[in-house]
Amino acid sequence: MAIFDQDAEQMDREELAQMQLERLQATLTRVYKNVKFYKKKFDALGFLPEDCQSLEDLARLPFTTRHDLARAYPYEMFAVPLREVVRIHSSTGSPGHPIVMGYTSRDLRHWAKLAGRILTAAGVDRDDVVQVTLSYSLLTSAFGIHYGVELLGASVIPSGPGFTNRQIQVMRDYRTTVLVSTPSYALVLADEMEALGVDPKDLHLKLALLAGEPWTEAMRAEIENRLFCAALDHYALSEAMGPGVAGECAAHPLPGMHLSEDHFLPQVIDPATGELLPAGELGELVITTLTREATPLVRFRTGDLVRLFYEPCPCGRTLARLSRIQGRCDEVVIVKGTNIFPTRVGQILRAIKGEEPAYQLVVGREGHLDYLEVRIEVREELFFDKMTKQREMLQEIAHQLAQGIGVQPRVKLVEPGSLNRAQETSPLVIDLRQGVC
Numbered sequence: 001m002a003i004f005d006q007d008a009e010q011m012d013r014e015e016l017a018q019m020q021l022e023r024l025q026a027t028l029t030r031v032y033k034n035v036k037f038y039k040k041k042f043d044a045l046g047f048l049p050e051d052c053q054s055l056e057d058l059a060r061l062p063f064t065t066r067h068d069l070a071r072a073y074p075y076e077m078f079a080v081p082l083r084e085v086v087r088i089h090s091s092t093g094s095p096g097h098p099i100v101m102g103y104t105s106r107d108l109r110h111w112a113k114l115a116g117r118i119l120t121a122a123g124v125d126r127d128d129v130v131q132v133t134l135s136y137s138l139l140t141s142a143f144g145i146h147y148g149v150e151l152l153g154a155s156v157i158p159s160g161p162g163f164t165n166r167q168i169q170v171m172r173d174y175r176t177t178v179l180v181s182t183p184s185y186a187l188v189l190a191d192e193m194e195a196l197g198v199d200p201k202d203l204h205l206k207l208a209l210l211a212g213e214p215w216t217e218a219m220r221a222e223i224e225n226r227l228f229c230a231a232l233d234h235y236a237l238s239e240a241m242g243p244g245v246a247g248e249c250a251a252h253p254l255p256g257m258h259l260s261e262d263h264f265l266p267q268v269i270d271p272a273t274g275e276l277l278p279a280g281e282l283g284e285l286v287i288t289t290l291t292r293e294a295t296p297l298v299r300f301r302t303g304d305l306v307r308l309f310y311e312p313c314p315c316g317r318t319l320a321r322l323s324r325i326q327g328r329c330d331e332v333v334i335v336k337g338t339n340i341f342p343t344r345v346g347q348i349l350r351a352i353k354g355e356e357p358a359y360q361l362v363v364g365r366e367g368h369l370d371y372l373e374v375r376i377e378v379r380e381e382l383f384f385d386k387m388t389k390q391r392e393m394l395q396e397i398a399h400q401l402a403q404g405i406g407v408q409p410r411v412k413l414v415e416p417g418s419l420n421r422a423q424e425t426s427p428l429v430i431d432l433r434q435g436v437c
């Protein structure tokens, strides 16, 4: 099996640790000099970048959270002047403000190369035709993979999301060999193929490269059976870069996705105490970027619950393996590949109605598609005699929420007092997607 960057992906682990330390020292110096947020944090601890003499010293530094990044909107976390930034992405759904990520030319080159590693590890080569059904938008979703495919010299079809019927036509006529999508959309495609009488065995698909939402081994088996191709997992973290952070090797002889540790330094912590956990233990993934120029991150809490494995992999890569994402440990809920902060829903409702009604998010799965239902308690101002006016108001709320969180919700009014959140009898989020974590 081919390896995209043998020097890096098969590096001796002691050599890797030395490289990580040098890159970490450079990153700490850069953020201390250029990002007020970090200067303040380091100064408060009496910590200077040169105090970092070993990788263990990193644990002395505080975490960076999504709230910190949102508060820095739009450019406060940028470590380079805007004229050096050649790309800007942002995430939706964070509280208050989106999170803005910048990329220098060098950042983009790294991004393409790291996506190239993931694609090569998954078995993609220059003879492949890769159909990318992820979103081409402010989100990072499709971009890293897109440039990785081009870098490998394979053909990329930027079909973007939706238009399922047309996706299948393209897949058949253009002889797509690799599908890049969310796991649930892969199953939507399988459903549509059945409805259209298209036999996946008559297509040329050999691989579905999937990410963007929690999924299970059972889903993998179903996708592999129904699309008649292999299904592999990869890890995208938009705040750190986007897709290309970690990915499974083709035969996945051992569980987990190889993490590009020469660019991203991982730690796994107990989410309750912040203490470091030993290798193999389940905890929250914390990432420090080692090469990002525009928006470097020090100890970023991802909210993703994972395990890290360091045993050598038969594929020959020495990079650690990140387990399938086992769940989330912050307040973020992922629907259709979009991170949603439930408190953001409250803010939007407050903006519409002047004060915040009691509300609840219910996330479920119908067929293979996730849905989001927002339940709102009926109150004086939400209760109209005329049903038509109430319907208009619900449509307006749904529209405003879709604009603000990036996912179209169903909005449902419920009886006064039924949510009763003040007494904590009703959780803010109910996730009905059994077994997704």
Ligand SMILES: [Zn+2]
Pocket: 249, 252, 253, 258, 313, 314, 315, 316, 317
């Ligand atoms: Zn491997």
